[in-house]
Amino acid sequence: MPSIQLDLKVPKSLSAAVEERIRDAIVNAELAFGQALPEDGVGLAMGVSRTPMREALTRLQAQGLVVIVPKKGTFVFDPSPDDVDQLAAFRLMLESEAVRLSLAVAPEAALAGLRAAHAAMEQARRAGDGRAYARADTVFHASFLGQCGNGYLAKAYESIAWQVAALRAHLSVPRLHEQDTSFSEHAAMIGHFAAGEAEALLAILSRHILRSAAVYREAIRVRAG
């Protein structure tokens, strides 16, 4: 066994690179909801052919980020107000279970992840970097999942986390007031987690998730008219 570890940058496959790029574009709101993604459009712009592009789109469809309509085209997913509610409900369900599990299985590791993410949130808040704050927010919630010990649960969460991130990027109105509320709620969650107070934590989590869902729902409803 080699004693040193040189993490050689393995050139990931083109399809993986394309998938990642498009996903970033969606969750960073570079692409609008419902926007068409012809196979030879984005692909050629990146210098790749249709084959990896197709694979990337297929995988993105499995993640719910794009919708492929046979013989018509591929489009960025376009959630209805109802979708937002259902997504939030499902997210809350997964995350609640992850909280209970991680609390039972690996509370120290999860707590470390929460604190690190919260520190990153604080730094981003001081710097006024909304995007970094959002990223840290994502990491915070992913901490529960990473330590819950159930790979299927974690995978299911991943498959919707991107959609949640996209909603946040597209629909959030960055008000500092909101961010303050969010920040203190996260702090409270850490406190309850450290104390092993699952129910109190879940109450905050539920409020937290359902409140943002209401905001997104309203934003979509208004936009759609």
Place this chain on the structure above:
Amino acid sequence: MPSIQLDLKVPKSLSAAVEERIRDAIVNAELAFGQALPEDGVGLAMGVSRTPMREALTRLQAQGLVVIVPKKGTFVFDPSPDDVDQLAAFRLMLESEAVRLSLAVAPEAALAGLRAAHAAMEQARRAGDGRAYARADTVFHASFLGQCGNGYLAKAYESIAWQVAALRAHLSVPRLHEQDTSFSEHAAMIGHFAAGEAEALLAILSRHILRSAAVYREAIRVRAG
């Protein structure tokens, strides 16, 4: 609008047909766990080329039924005892929530589905058709999901239901005693559902799922040595 319904067999895409065929082969135990699935092997046997085969395999990977190892090949998924436990736990979590939701949202529709499935189970049991019984069993549990009103929850369940079905086909030892227990448990669940007794139903469901998980886990452990 045509007044008659001739369910004209829409020529689904080749990739969809291949996907379905391979999935059937896996959940019907025609293919062993870990078996290699070279792109030009199964494909050519069905007379299709590698491209639709690749798409089918990509989607099957998203469903957890196959594992694609870059530059090595594609293989039927091969769950470890731990995987079985986690899968069962996740399934129980999804299905419990679906029970609560369907009970709250559309109890009549769900109940109709349950009764229909249970009737099919009884018929299959009388006929001694184990495969038909298993299919009806799958339909029974899917009834909760179909009426829960949350598409994300239903989709997540679908994505693991195939794996559960595959476990059942590969590892079940068809003992009539087991089937009797299963049958009466399902009847009890219908009774509790009709009476709106969620907790009693969930207790049976939990026993039901965890018991079969223990069987599968043991079967895998023994097989692996």
Place this chain on the structure above:
DNA sequence: CGATCGTACCTTGGATACAACAGATGTGCC
């Protein structure tokens, strides 16, 4: 005899060419 290197084969990864289908657009007729 064993370890290591080279090579051949098998696999997937990607590109391109062709075919088929859906929708839009324009045109002619009524």
Place this chain on the structure above:
DNA sequence: GGCACATCTGTTGTATCCAAGGTACGATCG
């Protein structure tokens, strides 16, 4: 002016070809 039809374009669906990586086996050298 409106409707029906043909065409035309843009898109996906499929097949085939070439390239590159990984594995296993055998040869070769110590």
